[in-house]
Amino acid sequence: MNEGICFGGYKVCFWAAGDISMIAGCLGWQSAAFALWESFFCLGVCLGLVVLFRERFNSGGKFARFLADNSFSVYVFHPPILIQITLALRGFSWHPLVKFGIAAVVAVTLCFIASRLVLRRIPLLKRVFIKVSFARRLIFLR
Numbered sequence: 001m002n003e004g005i006c007f008g009g010y011k012v013c014f015w016a017a018g019d020i021s022m023i024a025g026c027l028g029w030q031s032a033a034f035a036l037w038e039s040f041f042c043l044g045v046c047l048g049l050v051v052l053f054r055e056r057f058n059s060g061g062k063f064a065r066f067l068a069d070n071s072f073s074v075y076v077f078h079p080p081i082l083i084q085i086t087l088a089l090r091g092f093s094w095h096p097l098v099k100f101g102i103a104a105v106v107a108v109t110l111c112f113i114a115s116r117l118v119l120r121r122i123p124l125l126k127r128v129f130i131k132v133s134f135a136r137r138l139i140f141l142r
Contacts, residue, residue, distance in 0.1 A: 066112075066116070070112055070115040070116055073115040073119045073125070074111040074112055077111065077114065077115065077119055078107065081107055081110050081111050081114065082103070082107045082111075085103050085106050086099075086103055089102065
């Protein structure tokens with residue numbers, strides 16, 4: 001089997017080097033060094049993105065506040081909505097990616113609408129979700 005197929009993106013990086021068997025999971029020091037470098041690189045990119053977004057993109061308007069206020073209730077109550085949408089799309093013989101795209105757009109929209117118009121108006125749920133939203137704001141304030 002072609003090495004490029006097995007390692008996907010690594011073929012682009014190591015195509016010029018030719019043989020990648022030294023870093024392809026053997027018990028050599030090259031494989032261990034590559035795995036260590038890869039882990040630290042991924043951790044650095046993740047931490048760098050967190051800092052970048054905290055420093056440069058830490059503000060939002062009304063729409064971002066709406067999404068943030070309703071995010072926990074959407075997280076809690078999205079499974080039944082998503083299941084109903086996917087069951088409704090089951091009968092269509094479209095490409096799976098098209099069905100996924102339609103289900104994603106409809107589910108996200110319906111989940112946020114249901115959260116705002118229905119779920120946050122129930123007294124017990126309203127108290128829980130308002131406290132979670134308030135606590136989230138306290139955590140992320142400087």
